[in-house]
Amino acid sequence: MIPEIGHLLLIIAAALSLLLAVIPMVGLYKRNAYLISYYRPISNMMISAFLGAIICLAISFISNDFSVAYVADHSNTQLATFYKVAAIWGSHEGSMLFWVSAIALWTVIIANTHNNEADHAFFIRTISVLAAVICGFSLFIIFTSNPFVRLLPNFPIEGRDLNPILQNIGLIIHPPLLFLGYVGLTVCFAAAVAALMGKQFTQQHARYLRPWAILAWVFLTGGNAFGSWWAYNELGWGGWWFWDPVENASFIPWLVATALVHSVVMTGRFGQCKKLTLFLAILAFSLSLLGTFIVRSGVVQSVHAFAADPTRGMSILLLLVLFSGSALALFATRAQYIQSTDKFALISRNSLILIGNLLLVIAALSVLLGSYYPIIYRVITGVTISVGAPYFNSIFVPILVLLSLLMGLAPLLRWQQDSAKNLKVPAFLLGISIVLAAIINNSFEQANAWFFIGLMSVTWLVLTLIIAMIQHQLHTSSITQTRRFYAMCVAHLGVAVAIFAGSVVSNLEQEEVLSMGPNQGRTLAGYTFVFENTQQVSTNSYDALQANIRIMDEEETTVGYAYPQRQTFKTNGMQMSAAGVYSTLGKDLYVSMGNQLNDTEYLVRISYKPMVNWLWIGAILMMLAGVWVVIACRDSTASKHSPCRTNDQKTSRLEEATS
Amino acid sequence: MTPFYRMLHRMFSPISVAIITVLLIFSVQNVTASEALSHRNYSADEKRQLGFEIAQELRCPASDNRSLFDSETQIANELKGHIFQKLDQGQSKQEIIDFMVARFGERIRYQPSLHSGTLALWLIPIGLFFFTIIGGIAWIIKQPQTPIKLHLNENEYE
Incomplete structure (x- = not known):
């Protein structure tokens, strides 16, 4: 009964989203305020239906209703309750339901906080476009990936298991973060389409868009970073980024979202680069759909493919073509009406940000090309090739270095126009950072050109940030401006920290693969790893053979233990290795246990990974900066550039409410 | 210039x-x-x-x-x-x-060999790079360079 109610609610929600997409638009067209005013009740009903459907699915999971195919496939009576709840979004059908409900939730927030006196038509259009996207997704869920399909009459008594790799705290956090990021990009997409429909994209619109873009970026940052942390700890090979097609599928939208955030700031502040902002909003959403298609259709081979099914690919592709195609067509026909005041000098912060945005897009397109080139190549020639980490590093790292040069220089220059003589200080700083990087690089025996450019980017970023802060302090500015400036500094510092960690861990990492048995030891990077013994460990879902490995420093004092495991899952017999990590701020000592070689010995991989945790600390800094900007830096100075001064108080209140 | x-x-x-x-x-x-x-x-x-x-x-x-x-x-x-x-x-x-x-x-x-079929992997990013950077700079320079009025009461470094 419960699944049928859920199913019905899902269909009702789809129908309501269709109404929401059509009725207010008809009202706008006919100038009928009565029809338009339906947007709020309909969206409230729609979110209730979606929430009801999710609750029904949750009840099915918790009550072990294995007549529901989705529950039978991803849960069993042994599974811990919070994994049952997490399993709602752990696989394809449920994650799509979660995604579309999140879009609905955002739509409702916009609908209910929106203030009638602001640009009414723009908001109504945004809501309608969002509803159209929801409608497309709902139909997709109902027809090709319905989580409420029953296995009747012969339903299983016990369910299958949730994929063992997914039974981790990572599953509870990582997918929702990414989906919320994608949802934020959907809002930006809808607003861009709404602006194109209305043939105007004002600074007010851009300022309204800014918190959404920043939030989307924050969630995407978190999703990517957390995914990387999860793979590092769980998959047992010690890599934090492998340029796997599935990793790239969420990294590409992140790159474009980064460009979007910068572009939307420029549009909000100066009314510049309006078309680029609109285009980036459409591009980011399209790339997130494309990524979903790639991940869910299984057209690429990936270590992270947990929910691939080729038959669904076509439907997602259809949605992609439908939404992106119509949005791009709209852009092509309406972009001429969007007037922007692009007046800035070559030597100015604006032009550097613009070039940086272009570089980010190039980076995104290059990663896109590398990720999917093997597919195209196979279709054309029939030969299978692989494009992997060495290729991506050789393309991405140079772009990243250029980006960090721009990132460092931009805050030192004035907006709009600066004189060439102000480039002296940055040139001097660049010299210092090159010298510093060369000195540091050459003090390590692993010194090489990659390490050098990584270090140079970091020293340059840090030096320029310091000077930029001093420069900022020497000039008066409002509190909001100051807060925003420091938020920018923290975000850029986060990038610098992540680059630093990335280049240190890739270049100074030390590794050893050896056979080890009880009471054997090995020294690596000044630490001695002693394999003490093995023991059997048992949890709810798996039995594991655990090695207790003592780690001692140079003075032979024990600093800690690492516990790598070979896990065998009870329900399906699947074997996995979970790494043991002894983690401190400055380094990780990473032990993973491989195959058994003889009665007592195992193939063991030990590595010394300096600074690896700072990768994620960098990401956290970026996220904090983003959240701070949204919460603490609301547009109280809107009056300065606003084209309609009378509405300022109201709009700023509106923005407060929505951000 | x-x-x-x-x-x-x-x-x-x-x-x-x-x-x-x-x-x-x-x-x-x-x-x-x-x-x-x-x-x-x-x-x-x-x-x-x-x-x-x-x-x-x-x-x-x-x-x-x-x-x-x-x-x-x-x-x-x-x-x-x-x-x-x-x-x-x-x-x-x-x-x-x-x-x-x-x-x-x-x-x-993992690093595909360089031949006619994979040339695009390198040519497209490099081509895109030069195309957009040169295009972007040309576009900025092409904008009418009327003297830009700075908001004097504003901190331009913000």
Whole structure:
């Protein structure tokens, strides 16, 4: 009964989203305020239906209703309750339901906080476009990936298991973060389409868009970073980024979202680069759909493919073509009406940000090309090739270095126009950072050109940030401006920290693969790893053979233990290795246990990974900066550039409410 | 335009260019040193480093998307053994990779070889790069350069 109610609610929600997409638009067209005013009740009903459907699915999971195919496939009576709840979004059908409900939730927030006196038509259009996207997704869920399909009459008594790799705290956090990021990009997409429909994209619109873009970026940052942390700890090979097609599928939208955030700031502040902002909003959403298609259709081979099914690919592709195609067509026909005041000098912060945005897009397109080139190549020639980490590093790292040069220089220059003589200080700083990087690089025996450019980017970023802060302090500015400036500094510092960690861990990492048995030891990077013994460990879902490995420093004092495991899952017999990590701020000592070689010995991989945790600390800094900007830096100075001064108080209140 | 050239001129004054070149060569020489490991008798350290490097650049034929180094499948372990055997025989990195490609096809190589079919992988990013950067700068310069009124009460560094 419960699944049928859920199913019905899902269909009702789809129908309501269709109404929401059509009725207010008809009202706008006919100038009928009565029809338009339906947007709020309909969206409230729609979110209730979606929430009801999710609750029904949750009840099915918790009550072990294995007549529901989705529950039978991803849960069993042994599974811990919070994994049952997490399993709602752990696989394809449920994650799509979660995604579309999140879009609905955002739509409702916009609908209910929106203030009638602001640009009414723009908001109504945004809501309608969002509803159209929801409608497309709902139909997709109902027809090709319905989580409420029953296995009747012969339903299983016990369910299958949730994929063992997914039974981790990572599953509870990582997918929702990414989906919320994608949802934020959907809002930006809808607003861009709404602006194109209305043939105007004002600074007010851009300022309204800014918190959404920043939030989307924050969630995407978190999703990517957390995914990387999860793979590092769980998959047992010690890599934090492998340029796997599935990793790239969420990294590409992140790159474009980064460009979007910068572009939307420029549009909000100066009314510049309006078309680029609109285009980036459409591009980011399209790339997130494309990524979903790639991940869910299984057209690429990936270590992270947990929910691939080729038959669904076509439907997602259809949605992609439908939404992106119509949005791009709209852009092509309406972009001429969007007037922007692009007046800035070559030597100015604006032009550097613009070039940086272009570089980010190039980076995104290059990663896109590398990720999917093997597919195209196979279709054309029939030969299978692989494009992997060495290729991506050789393309991405140079772009990243250029980006960090721009990132460092931009805050030192004035907006709009600066004189060439102000480039002296940055040139001097660049010299210092090159010298510093060369000195540091050459003090390590692993010194090489990659390490050098990584270090140079970091020293340059840090030096320029310091000077930029001093420069900022020497000039008066409002509190909001100051807060925003420091938020920018923290975000850029986060990038610098992540680059630093990335280049240190890739270049100074030390590794050893050896056979080890009880009471054997090995020294690596000044630490001695002693394999003490093995023991059997048992949890709810798996039995594991655990090695207790003592780690001692140079003075032979024990600093800690690492516990790598070979896990065998009870329900399906699947074997996995979970790494043991002894983690401190400055380094990780990473032990993973491989195959058994003889009665007592195992193939063991030990590595010394300096600074690896700072990768994620960098990401956290970026996220904090983003959240701070949204919460603490609301547009109280809107009056300065606003084209309609009378509405300022109201709009700023509106923005407060929505951000 | 002129201030831009003057700025470039200042930044690339002979002295600074000389310093940068020396430093770059200084730090790049280490790479060439490690590349030159193709001599025939590797020390144990070199062998390990080179073996790991090769295993990381090759794809395990049996698993979804893992390098030989990361994979634990039987074939991956055998191939890793092969790599070290060949290093013992004094073969170079290129020879070993060529052998693996001959045996398993292009698919095993994570860094695709450069030929007419894969040229686009490098040409498109480089082409895009020059196209957009030059286009972007040209676009900025082309904008009507009327003197820009700065908001005097505003902190332009914010």
